[in-house]
Amino acid sequence: MTLVDDCLYFDTAIVILIQREKDAGSRCVISMDSNSTSIYDPRNPGHVKTFTFDLAYWSHNGFLKDENGMLISAGSSSYAGQREVFCDLGQGVLQSAWQGYNATLLAYGQTGSGKSYSMIGYGANRGLVPSVCEELCKAIQSQEKNKQYQITFSMLEIYNEQVIDLLSKTRKPGGLKIREDQQQGFYVDGLKLVPCDNYAQIERLMDQGNKMRTTATTTMNASSSRSHMVITIQFKQIFLDEAITKQSVINLVDLAGSERQKSSGSEKDRLKEGTRVNLSLTTLGNVISALAEVATGKKVLHIPYRDSVLTKLLQSALGGNSRTIMIAALSPADICYEETLSTLRYAERAKKIRNKAVVNASPTKKLIRELKAENNRLLSRMAGLGSAGRAISDEAQLQLLAESEGRPRSTQMTWEARLEEARQEWEQQYSAMTQASVPASWFQMP
Incomplete structure (x- = not known):
């Protein structure tokens, strides 16, 4: 190797x-x-x-x-x-x-x-x-x-x-x-x-x-x-x-x-x-x-x-x-x-070829870091604003949390929908192939 x-x-x-x-x-x-x-x-x-x-x-x-x-x-x-x-x-x-x-x-x-x-x-x-x-x-x-x-x-x-x-x-x-x-x-x-x-x-x-x-x-x-x-x-x-x-x-x-x-x-x-x-x-x-x-x-x-x-x-x-x-x-x-x-x-x-592979990490990581840095800057500016500043900072944190978690949650919903669609397609193929005398166990979803 x-x-x-x-x-x-x-x-x-x-x-x-x-x-x-x-x-x-x-x-x-x-x-x-x-x-x-x-x-x-x-x-x-x-x-x-x-x-x-x-x-x-x-x-x-x-x-x-x-x-x-x-x-x-x-x-x-x-x-x-x-x-x-x-x-x-x-x-x-x-x-x-x-x-x-x-x-x-x-x-x-x-x-x-x-x-x-x-x-x-x-x-x-x-x-x-x-x-x-x-x-x-x-x-x-x-x-x-x-x-x-x-x-x-x-x-x-x-x-x-x-x-x-x-x-x-x-x-x-x-x-x-x-x-x-x-x-x-x-x-x-x-x-x-x-x-x-x-x-x-x-x-x-x-x-x-x-x-x-x-x-x-x-x-x-x-x-x-x-x-x-x-x-x-x-x-x-x-x-x-x-x-x-x-x-x-x-x-x-x-x-x-x-x-x-x-x-x-x-x-x-x-x-x-x-x-x-x-x-x-x-x-x-x-x-x-x-x-x-x-x-x-x-x-x-x-x-x-x-x-x-x-x-x-x-x-x-x-x-x-x-x-x-x-x-x-x-x-x-x-x-x-x-x-x-x-x-x-x-x-x-x-054997002489040399590839330079890189890790395929989502730009989400960079985005979250930038959002957190911006949030910290806002918090430091609002430190002297009292309760109003704290309310704004709380809102900023909630927004940051929503942005950071929104993509995985939406991805989860999309992925589950795709899995369900694949299962339905398997069932349709199962029905069609059963009529053609193909063993039913071949198309049953686990």
């Missing part, structure tokens, strides 16, 4: 071998020693390239399945399961969010390298996204009562350079539009933001969104993600006693897999999808390269954020106000040597 000037950038290598590579009789060309990852050229075994990252996780072998279906280390092996990854990475995201920093976690790698497994997981082996969401909700339940917490959840995919809302019942032709605001930068106009007050709601939303996500079969992966998925959690903390608000945006990004047409066997629609994915990932690489040069002191005239939808939405995460973690998922198979080497080089460039 690197922490410099309030910036946090992780590079993490995760290794996994999939069934296709096992069936091909592939040999492992990756080795790890502490935080170093080495790759051997299968055509020239004496040629070795070594890369060093903040963390490196071995998940190729050395594991057992416990009684709950969780994959765990077998004895003294170096296998790292989902628990270890969450403790190192997920906890860092949560810590940043509680402090009021924006946080981003994104997974990059070739098709079938284990990005979705790391981010979403399967069965008992839950990935970073559900673990982060659940732990955030658990922590909120145990907090002090003089604070209010608000969570809104959104989920989108970028497919063929179009933004699709995975929580919307309808798909807008051409996708949702990307707008730019002077304060918040690029954002998705019309994206559905769902208020949530417990993890059960978030879990059902994720399930709904994952079912809507675009996947297809290629020779590299039986269920290849053909789109980038971005889950965004807006987390707001309102300190009622101090009239301070902290808010953070947590971006959890499962990028589509990079792939070569020859390896993936893509044709027609699959080829078009893969081409769009590779173009957006190439743009992402260009942005990372430009930011890496800036970090080394070079003068860069242009950073191509606007060249793709993905880099527009990740602008703040890549080169702005965010603590960012990048996972580089690798295939250890010799038949994927070129793709794996490319991923390692990609991550090595990203």
Whole structure:
């Protein structure tokens, strides 16, 4: 982990071998020693390239399945399961969010390298996204009562350079539009933001969104993600006693897999999808390269954020106000040597980037301080006015109290109304889906 000037950038290598590579009789060309990852050229075994990252996780072998279906280390092996990854990475995201920093976690790698497994997981082996969401909700339940917490959840995919809302019942032709605001930068106009007050709601939303996500079969992966998925959690903390608000945006990004047409066997629609994915990932690489040069002191005239939808939405995460973690998922198979080497080089460039994140505290704090200072000045002037002065000072204090407390109270009312609206929408979906013979328990609100 690197922490410099309030910036946090992780590079993490995760290794996994999939069934296709096992069936091909592939040999492992990756080795790890502490935080170093080495790759051997299968055509020239004496040629070795070594890369060093903040963390490196071995998940190729050395594991057992416990009684709950969780994959765990077998004895003294170096296998790292989902628990270890969450403790190192997920906890860092949560810590940043509680402090009021924006946080981003994104997974990059070739098709079938284990990005979705790391981010979403399967069965008992839950990935970073559900673990982060659940732990955030658990922590909120145990907090002090003089604070209010608000969570809104959104989920989108970028497919063929179009933004699709995975929580919307309808798909807008051409996708949702990307707008730019002077304060918040690029954002998705019309994206559905769902208020949530417990993890059960978030879990059902994720399930709904994952079912809507675009996947297809290629020779590299039986269920290849053909789109980038971005889950965004807006987390707001309102300190009622101090009239301070902290808010953070947590971006959890499962990028589509990079792939070569020859390896993936893509044709027609699959080829078009893969081409769009590779173009957006190439743009992402260009942005990372430009930011890496800036970090080394070079003068860069242009950073191509606007060249793709993905880099527009990740602008703040890549080169702005965010603590960012990048996972580089690798295939250890010799038949994927070129793709794996490319991923390692990609991550090595990203490691050079340094963001300067700041705490997102509401200007309410500054406003209250100014009001109190002004009130004190008025009190000192009225000290010699007797009872009339005291009456005026009492009125000024009441006004100050109303101004300091008014915003949290109005926010509370608005938030409760939004939660109720979300519950009503769930009930409507439940009624509609029940008629379509979908299990009722799926849509019941907790």
